[in-house]
Amino acid sequence: MTPNLLNRRQILITGAAVLTGSALARAHNGTVHVTIEKLAFLPAEIEVRAGETIEWANKDPFAHTATVKGGWEVLIPPGKVATHVATAGDTVDYYCRFHPNMSGRITVKA
Secondary structure, eight states, X not given: OOHHHHHHHHHHHHHHHHHHHXXXXXOBTTEEEEEEOSSOEESSEEEEETTOEEEEXXXXXXXXXXXXXXXXXXXXXXXXXXXXEOOTTOOEEEEOSSSTTOEEEEEEEO
């Protein structure tokens, strides 16, 4: 492989990863899906309406949490799914209590 071809592929892969990681999740049947994989919430930022369910699917081999400082916490075991129903006051930043470098944001729209 020539160096130019390799660089072009790296740029395309990096660009696709950035676009995928920054896309806001869309609700499907009232549920917004967040995947946990390789110590990251994907997507990291989601928009929901009050009453919609947020579902975290943990694909990592260890437990995570979705923790709001001074608020609620959801434990997500390895290989399992956990949920939280959004309320009007849930526009929050959240993180994993076990892995504080993992963070996300939930915005509740009217």
